[in-house]
Amino acid sequence: MRRYLPLAIIGAVFLIAIGSGLMLFRSKQPTSAPTAPVPPIVPVVPATPVPPVVAATPIVPGAQTAPATPATPEREPESLHVRGGANARLTLEEYGDFQCIPCSKFYPVLAKVEEDYGDRLRVVFRHKPLHKHELAPLAARAAEAAGLQGRFWEMHDLLFQNSLRWTKGVDTIGPDATPSRRLQSTVLAMEIEVRDVFASYAERLKLDVERFKADIDSDAVKARVESDNAHADTLKIDRTPTVYLNGRLLPFATVSTVEGLHREIEVELSGKGTVEAAPSAQPTASEQPK
Amino acid sequence: MNNPQPAQDRPCTWLYGLAAVLSLGGLADSIYLTVAHLTGENVTCLASSGCSEVLSSAYASVGKIPLGAFGVLGYFVAFSLATLAAFGHARARLFLIMMVAGMLATTLWLLYVQAFVLHAFCDFCLLSAGITLSLSAIVVTGYFLERRPAAEEAL
Numbered sequence: 413m414r415r416y417l418p419l420a421i422i423g424a425v426f427l428i429a430i431g432s433g434l435m436l437f438r439s440k441q442p443t444s445a446p447t448a449p450v451p452p453i454v455p456v457v458p459a460t461p462v463p464p465v466v467a468a469t470p471i472v473p474g475a476q477t478a479p480a481t482p483a484t485p486e487r488e489p490e491s492l493h494v495r496g497g498a499n500a501r502l503t504l505e506e507y508g509d510f511q512c513i514p515c516s517k518f519y520p521v522l523a524k525v526e527e528d529y530g531d532r533l534r535v536v537f538r539h540k541p542l543h544k545h546e547l548a549p550l551a552a553r554a555a556e557a558a559g560l561q562g563r564f565w566e567m568h569d570l571l572f573q574n575s576l577r578w579t580k581g582v583d584t585i586g587p588d589a590t591p592s593r594r595l596q597s598t599v600l601a602m603e604i605e606v607r608d609v610f611a612s613y614a615e616r617l618k619l620d621v622e623r624f625k626a627d628i629d630s631d632a633v634k635a636r637v638e639s640d641n642a643h644a645d646t647l648k649i650d651r652t653p654t655v656y657l658n659g660r661l662l663p664f665a666t667v668s669t670v671e672g673l674h675r676e677i678e679v680e681l682s683g684k685g686t687v688e689a690a691p692s693a694q695p696t697a698s699e700q701p702k
Numbered sequence: 703m704n705n706p707q708p709a710q711d712r713p714c715t716w717l718y719g720l721a722a723v724l725s726l727g728g729l730a731d732s733i734y735l736t737v738a739h740l741t742g743e744n745v746t747c748l749a750s751s752g753c754s755e756v757l758s759s760a761y762a763s764v765g766k767i768p769l770g771a772f773g774v775l776g777y778f779v780a781f782s783l784a785t786l787a788a789f790g791h792a793r794a795r796l797f798l799i800m801m802v803a804g805m806l807a808t809t810l811w812l813l814y815v816q817a818f819v820l821h822a823f824c825d826f827c828l829l830s831a832g833i834t835l836s837l838s839a840i841v842v843t844g845y846f847l848e849r850r851p852a853a854e855e856a857l
Contacts (some may be wrong), residue, residue: 418789433733440741513758651743653710664742678761683826
């Protein structure tokens with residue numbers, strides 16, 4: 413009996429480990445329905461297709477700003493942030509957090525896919541600033557404040573391209589900082605420093621910086637971010653990026669590579685998607701799921 | 703209870719039992735990290751602020767396999783060997799020493815990466831490092847405890 417006891421213990425632990433791993437995996441999957449989020453707001457006005465800014469140029473305050481594209485007229489905050497083909501068959505909806513590292517890693521993946529599919533793909537971005545990311549709500553408001561001046565997507569791109577820099581305050585201390593200061597910058601930057609960095613991004617985008625600084629704390633902008641956040645909560649989204657393609661929730665492993673996302677898109681284009689086209693995939697939004 | 707352990711083996715039995723329990727802790731830690739990696743969960747650190755940086759870095763996986771999966775395998779093998787060693791299998795003790803030596807080397811490398819490459823620490827990785835260091839101390843202690851009676855007999 414004693415001879416087999418250790419083997420029995422090892423076998424039991426093996427089974428428990430496998431079982432608990434599988435249970436944990438299932439519990440960590442988003443509990444929302446596999447059907448996609450439905451834009452709650454009525455007219456979805458696709459923004460002018462704006463090519464994603466792919467080159468990740470680090471931004472340093474005070475540096476020469478790049479020539480801006482012609483300013484678009486000021487407008488009301490978009491009810492939904494959309495870019496890509498207005499009549500695209502494919503709608504990819506991302507719930508993202510600007511301070512989330514997986515989101516910043518997903519950013520170039522999506523940028524490449526947007527480039528590859530052009531007008532055949534429409535991308536929707538919604539805010540889901542996670543509670544544990546102290547600077548994420550501020551970043552979301554910065555994007556919205558830029559959006560009030562017609563530059564949401566440009567700010568969105570800058571925030572993701574430089575997320576590792578502004579979260580650590582690298583942009584604040586500049587490229588010539590001493591090594592000791594750089595070492596200190598491995599801790600999270602102060603919010604006041606980050607505000608300056610965001611203002612420098614606004615300047616780079618040729619925004620009205622004073623207005624941007626005021627808008628970032630405005631009730632309208634806060635409400636816009638909270639609206640997305642609340643919508644994500646109704647879907648029980650608790651991680652970012654959470655990505656839906658034509659209403660179908662894509663596993664994280666899929667969206668982490670260009671190849672994986674290509675594969676899912678091809679499945680969708682071939683009509684073999686596992687879920688019927690969801691309302692959000694339609695050009696016009698419908699009602700929010702009950 | 704048919705074959706009671708010799709008196710001098712009892713401390714080693716307890717030591718290897720402790721090693722098995724510690725390995726279970728490492729196994730649970732690794733399972734959590736593997737699942738978090740596969741589901742894309744943003745792991746929350748309790749004591750440090752670098753979990754996201756560490757766990758989403760290039761060092762967090764080997765190819766497409768998360769490093770945590772290797773941890774699961776390593777801790778399970780360590781648990782099995784420690785259990786067998788606790789039940790008196792001499793060869794298992796030897797393999798356990800070799801296994802823990804490999805885990806210690808990996809742990810030291812990962813600590814170096816966190817400290818000097820990523821400049822960020824992850825609680826769950828530090829917990830795993832602590833467990834591996836404890837396992838190392840245990841197998842070294844066990845090794846010397848086993849050698850002592852033999853040395854005394856030689857005298």
